[in-house]
Amino acid sequence: MLFVQIAVWPKLSSLITLRQIQTTASKCAEIPNPKKITSDMIGPPDPVSNLRKIIFKQPSNETQLEKQYRKLRSEIQNWNHDFWTQHNSRFFQEREEYLKRNLPEGKQNLTADEMSVFYKAFLDKNWTSHIAYNKEWYRKNFTLLLLSLQIKLRKLLRIK
Amino acid sequence: MSYIKVIQCKLCLKSSTAAISKKSVLLKIGKDTIPNQIARISTSPDWRNKSLTASIKVTSSAKKDKNAVQDTRDWKETPSLERHNNVGQYCMMLSKFRLTSLVVMTSMAGYALAPAPFELTTFAMCAVGTGLVSAAANSINQYHEVPFDAQMSRTKNRVLVKGLLEPTHAIGFAAATSATGLSLLYFGVNPLTAALGAGNLFLYTSVYTPMKRMSILNTWLGSVVGAIPPLMGWAGCTGSLDAGALVLGALLYSWQFPHFNALSWNLRPDYSRAGYRMMAVTDPALCRRVALRHTGVITGICLASTYLDVTNMWFALESLPLNIYFMYLAWDFYRKSDSASSRRLFRFSLLHLPALMLLMLVNKKYWSSSETHDQKEPSKTQDIGKLSEPKRISVLPRGPIVTAQEKDASPSC
Numbered sequence: 001m002l003f004v005q006i007a008v009w010p011k012l013s014s015l016i017t018l019r020q021i022q023t024t025a026s027k028c029a030e031i032p033n034p035k036k037i038t039s040d041m042i043g044p045p046d047p048v049s050n051l052r053k054i055i056f057k058q059p060s061n062e063t064q065l066e067k068q069y070r071k072l073r074s075e076i077q078n079w080n081h082d083f084w085t086q087h088n089s090r091f092f093q094e095r096e097e098y099l100k101r102n103l104p105e106g107k108q109n110l111t112a113d114e115m116s117v118f119y120k121a122f123l124d125k126n127w128t129s130h131i132a133y134n135k136e137w138y139r140k141n142f143t144l145l146l147l148s149l150q151i152k153l154r155k156l157l158r159i160k
Numbered sequence: 161m162s163y164i165k166v167i168q169c170k171l172c173l174k175s176s177t178a179a180i181s182k183k184s185v186l187l188k189i190g191k192d193t194i195p196n197q198i199a200r201i202s203t204s205p206d207w208r209n210k211s212l213t214a215s216i217k218v219t220s221s222a223k224k225d226k227n228a229v230q231d232t233r234d235w236k237e238t239p240s241l242e243r244h245n246n247v248g249q250y251c252m253m254l255s256k257f258r259l260t261s262l263v264v265m266t267s268m269a270g271y272a273l274a275p276a277p278f279e280l281t282t283f284a285m286c287a288v289g290t291g292l293v294s295a296a297a298n299s300i301n302q303y304h305e306v307p308f309d310a311q312m313s314r315t316k317n318r319v320l321v322k323g324l325l326e327p328t329h330a331i332g333f334a335a336a337t338s339a340t341g342l343s344l345l346y347f348g349v350n351p352l353t354a355a356l357g358a359g360n361l362f363l364y365t366s367v368y369t370p371m372k373r374m375s376i377l378n379t380w381l382g383s384v385v386g387a388i389p390p391l392m393g394w395a396g397c398t399g400s401l402d403a404g405a406l407v408l409g410a411l412l413y414s415w416q417f418p419h420f421n422a423l424s425w426n427l428r429p430d431y432s433r434a435g436y437r438m439m440a441v442t443d444p445a446l447c448r449r450v451a452l453r454h455t456g457v458i459t460g461i462c463l464a465s466t467y468l469d470v471t472n473m474w475f476a477l478e479s480l481p482l483n484i485y486f487m488y489l490a491w492d493f494y495r496k497s498d499s500a501s502s503r504r505l506f507r508f509s510l511l512h513l514p515a516l517m518l519l520m521l522v523n524k525k526y527w528s529s530s531e532t533h534d535q536k537e538p539s540k541t542q543d544i545g546k547l548s549e550p551k552r553i554s555v556l557p558r559g560p561i562v563t564a565q566e567k568d569a570s571p572s573c
Contacts, residue, residue, distance in 0.1 A: 007255065039241070040237070040323075118432075123435065130373050134370060134435075145327055147332075
C-alpha cells in the first residue's frame with residue numbers, strides 16, 4: 001500500500017478541499033461539548049497536521065490540579081497542531097514548486113530518484129527546526145507526564 | 161502446517177506482490193503453531209499494521225456478534241472505554257509484539273549457541289527477561305514519539321496515536337515490564353546479562369530514538385541495539401562474552417542494514433516530511449552501498465564462524481546459498497534502486513535471519529549436554545553447576561569454565 005502512495009500523494013489544492021470537506025463533515029458529526037462529556041474524546045486525524053484532536057472533559061467538580069493539567073494539555077495540543085500544520089503545508093507547497101520546476105513537458109510524475117533530491121533538501125532545510133521542536137516536545141511531554149501521575153496518585157490516595 | 165507456510169513463503173518470493181502477501185496475512189491470523197509463529201515474526205511495520213488491523217477486525221466482528229453495534233463514531237472516548245477488555249491486545253501493541261518476538265528469538269539463539277550447559281530455567285528466564293525489557297523499550301519509545309508516529313502511515317495506528325491508551329499507561333507498563341525483566345535477568349540469570357539489558361534499554365529509548373531526527377548515524381546505532389539481544393542470550397548462558405558471542409552479535413549488526421535500508425527505501429517521502437534523517441533520504445547512494453556491503457560481511461562472518469568454534473564446517477557450506485542469494489538481491493537493489501528490488505531484498509531478509517539461526521543451531525559445534533562436552537568437563541560441571549546453591553551463584557562461576565573450554569578447544573583449530 002505504502003509504495004503505491006508515493007505516486008498518488010494528494011496535491012496541496014486537493015488537500016485543502018479535502019480538509020474543508022472533512023471539517024464540514026466533522027461539524028456535522030458534532031464536536032463534543034466539553035462540559036457534557038464524562039471522558040475525554042478523540043477525533044479523526046487532521047488532514048494536514050495528521051494529529052487527532054482531543055476534546056478534554058471539563059467537569060464541574062474539577063480540582064485545581066486537574067484544571068492546570070487540562071489547560072496545559074490543551075495548550076500543548078495546539079502547539080503540536082500548529083507546528084505540524086505549518087510544517088506539512090510547507091512540505092506540500094515546496095514539493096509542488098519542485099515538481100513545477102523539474103517536470104518535463106507531458107509527464108505527470110518524477111521518478112523516485114528525482115524526487116529524492118527534494119526529500120533530502122527538505123529534510124536538511126528543516127534540521128534545526130526539528131531539533132528545536134523535538135527538544136521542546138520532550139520537555140513538554142515530560143511535564144504532562146509528571147502532572148498526570150500526580151493527579152492519579154492523589155486520586156488513588158483519596159479513594160483509599 | 162509448516163509445509164504450507166514454506167510453500168507460501170516461496171510464492172511470496174517468486175511473485176512478490178500484494179496479492180500473495182495478503183495470503184500470508186490471512187494465514188497469520190489466529191494460527192499459533194510454532195512454525196507459523198516463526199514465519200510471522202518480522203520487524204516489518206507493513207506486516208505489523210496489516211495484521212494489527214486484521215486482528216482488530218477480528219475482535220470487532222466478534223464484538224459485533226455479541227453486542228450488534230460497531231463503533232463508527234468520529235469522536236471516541238480516550239483512553240478507550242474498552243481498554244479493560246483489551247488489556248492483552250494493547251499490551252502487545254505497546255510492546256510492538258513482532259519486534260519483541262524477533263528480539264527474544266535472537267536472544268534465545270544466542271543462549272542456545274553458547275558452549276556452556278543448557279539449563280532450561282535459566283534459558284526461560286533469560287528469554288522472558290529479554291522480552292520484557294524489549295517491551296519496556298518499545299513502550300517508552302511510543303510515549304516519546306506520538307506526534308512523529310502520527311505523521312507516517314507506517315506508524316499512525318499505534319495505540320497512543322489513536323488515543324486508545326494514555327501516555328501514563330505506556331509509562332506504567334514500561335516501568336512494570338522493565339522492573340520485572342531486569343530483576344529476572346539480574347537474579348535469575350546473571351548481572352552481566354541484566355547490565356546489557358539495562359544498557360540497551362537506555363541506548364534505544366534515550367539515544368537512538370531522538371537521534372533519528374538528528375543524525376544519519378542513527379541506523380548504525382540502531383544496528384548496535386539490534387546486536388545486543390543475542391549477546392544477552394550468550395552472556396546468560398556462559399556468564400561472559402567472547403569471540404563466539406561476537407559472531408552472532410556481528411551477524412545481527414550487519415543484518416540490520418540490508419533489512420532496514422531496503423525497508424526505508426520506499427518510505428522516503430514520509431521520512432522526509434516527518435523529519436527522520438534516515439540514510440535512504442539523506443544519502444541514497446550510501447544507503448544502497450551499505451546494504452550491499454553488509455550482505456558481504458554476513459557471508460564472511462558465516463564462513464568465519466567455523467574458525468571461531470561456534471559452528472562446524474557444514475554451516476559454512478549450508479549458509480552459502482542463502483548468503484549468496486542475499487548478496488544477489490542486495491546487488492540488484494544497488495544496481496536498480498527501485499521499489500521492487502528493495503521490497504524483494506526486505507522480504508528475503510525476513511526469511512534469511514531465522515533460516516540462518518536455525519542452520520547455526522543445527523550445526524552448533526559443542527552441544528553442551530552431549531557426551532563430548534560431558535567427557536571434557538565432567539568434574540567441573542559437577543563441582544559447580546549442580547550444587548544446591550542459589551541460582552545466581554551457580555550461574556556466575558561459569559565464565560572460567562568457558563574460558564577453560566576455549567583453551568582446550570583452541571589447539572584443535
